[in-house]
Amino acid sequence: MSSQASQPNASLQGRAASAAPPAQQSMDRAALDWITSRRPAFTTPPPQRVREATALIPSAAWFCDAARVDSIHGVRHNARVSLLGAVLAQEYDLDHDAATALSVAGAIHDCRRHDDREDPGHGQRAADWLQQNADQITAALSVGLAAEWLQPAVLAIALHDIPYQAFTPTQQRAYTRWPHLVDLLKAADCLDRYRLPRTSWWPDTSRLRVTVPGWLHPFAFDLMVSSEQARLDRADNQTALTPTR
Incomplete structure (x- = not known):
């Protein structure tokens, strides 16, 4: 048997232990169970107002290839970073235009990846792609980017x-011209690292230049778990990323 499911280390968590992780890495039930069972002992719950934040969900057509769409750097990761950016924009009192720019950046930041390893240069590729397609992207996301x-x-x-x-x-x-937007995108991206199958790879805020409030960690963790669980239960990405009221 050669299928991934038949291999003893087919889980995302199992593959993380290999010397050379594969180019394609996607969430699976075993990995999500492993992550969920290691939920940190968070002490600060998120405030009610974060429910006002909305994820911008990138189109599957914006990724370099179909394998990236459902990967650990795919639609749901980019959408969660968009939402986390929106929450951070609230926390740092960004005005509407700056908050929109941050949320759009989150939705696009990994969409031109070639693989799920480090992939040097993927940020610049996505930046160039936004530069070239800004009108179509913002129209599809239904946002007005000043x-x-x-x-x-x-x-x-x-x-x-x-x-x-x-x-x-x-x-x-x-x-130095726009440090806050760079800092907050890095922070939003960092907060979604709870999806990774080693606790040593989870968010390390010491690498950031902005302070992340304690309540954002359980918010980010639970957002990741709920959206990945919904997708594993065969919800589409839009449904998986839409919080229940």
């Missing part, structure tokens, strides 16, 4: 996968 906020969104995407200490002089100069 013209002056397109470049900050593009920059945040381009830098989201690059450690601060690795910025080139050109990148550093660009960063």
